[in-house]
Amino acid sequence: MKKSPEQIKMEPVIEVRGLKKSFNGEAILNGVDLKLMKGENLVIIGKSGSGKSVLIKCLVRLIEPEEGSMKVLDQDITKLEGRNLNEYRRNVGFLFQGGALYDSMTVRQNLMFPLKRSVKKMNKEEMEERVHEMLKNVKLEDAIDKWPGELSGGMKNRIALARTLVLQPRIIFYDEPTSGLDALTSKEISNLIVEMQENHQVSSVIITHDISCVKITSNRINILKEGTIVDEGTYEEMSNREDPWINAFFK
Amino acid sequence: MRILDNMPVTIRQTLMDMGGITSFTLQFSKDFFKPPFEAREILNQCYQLGYRSLFLVSIAGFIIGMVMTLQLRPTMLRFGSEALLPSMVSIAIIREIGPVLTALICAGKIASGIGAVLGSMRVTEQIDAMTISGANAFNYLVVTRVIATTLTVPLLVFYADAIALAGSFIAVNLNMNLNLTLFLSDAVGALTFQDVVPATIKTFFFGFAVGIVGCYQGYNAKRGTTGVGEAANSAVVVASLFIFIIDLFTVQITQLFVG
């Protein structure tokens, strides 16, 4: 079961204010304010092309915003550079739309890659153990020696999730974790996200169009429209909104 | 930027590529010294890149060596200097044909391959994923490949030279009897310091150009699947262009020093 509202502490791990980003003169984010509480699953909903991916990419500094402040895990991340930036990125995970598995590496090497390059303290056995543990989490231990090209879409998503979790991040950004999957597989992934929240105390920002995923995972929902967050509430509140534009998402 | 806007697209694109490649090279020289030193990945790349070009380089080298010998023979005969044929061919191959031919093949095969691989990694966000995992993607993907091409292309040139001489030896023997020892003493004996050294040095620059251009195009591929094709394609064009420019410079500089 996902956490009830009472179980979530009112202790923000992410605080974004007035975030702005434009591409080629076109404003995509136009003053986004956003908060994520510790242990919370926040779902962001918006039309395709509304800038959802851009927003979470700003939060890991893959895209540089033009204006605004971003405070994550008690530090201002807007100006982080070099080693400090890497240090910060190790505490957050990012599941890319489509998985972004390294296709020149096997599943094992995919999971080993972040471990080898960022955790200095681990020896080979510990790394192997961690890889197996993560694959067990997503129920794909058998796929360890497969190549990404040999995996189905759902398997890819789950392996990518395992790779995201391998560094045991405290915050995870999910960019459409269930897109292109059948209802059953998509439910499995949604349940995995909730499991992560329960067992590993992670806080998550989840972008999704998949309403069953919203229902299963969300503690709170934010609506992104025309570059700003226009509404927020729980699943129950949002699905009963009068506004036809919002209502359309919950059909 | 007004001037840039009014230029033909190809020239503008080339100029912009030049600027981009320059800053890319600067980034390379900065990250070159940053740990970790990815020795395994460098070796892996050397093997992959070399192995994949070997077949084409062999065929091309062999045939060019043969054809050149057959083509030059009538002319040499007319001047009554058939005996100079091995020396003549050897100098042409070592100084110019071997390096440029091999480098162009590598531009077609290696630079485009790198452009496509890195391009698809960019488009499918694999490079972003590496960056976020706290790894230095530039170091792992670009530095390793550029080092690999800089080492591999000279080896391939050396190999192509040898194969071309073998082709030439066979062509010579189609018309007269010359044993291998004599052929080699003619061919190698004709070579001087200024034939070998500048030709060798330039192959390292060829290798560097092939690597850096391929990586630049792939690493900066545009979003969407068409970006991958474009990256591979412009990698070949720009790398070939660089090879000719480097070749021209080598001649000029060599003449400056040794006359």
Ligand SMILES: Nc1ncnc2c1ncn2[C@@H]1O[C@H](COP(=O)(O)OP(=O)(O)OP(=O)(O)O)[C@@H](O)[C@H]1O
């Ligand atoms: N690197 C970039 N360069 C130029 N434009 C970009 C870049 N990244 C995003 N955009 C533009 O920003 C807009 C928002 O893109 P984004 O990927 O955030 O949409 P999205 O809300 O995630 O949509 P989807 O649900 O389809 O994934 C799009 O119009 C896109 O073309």
Ligand SMILES: [Mg+2]
């Ligand atoms: Mg998106």
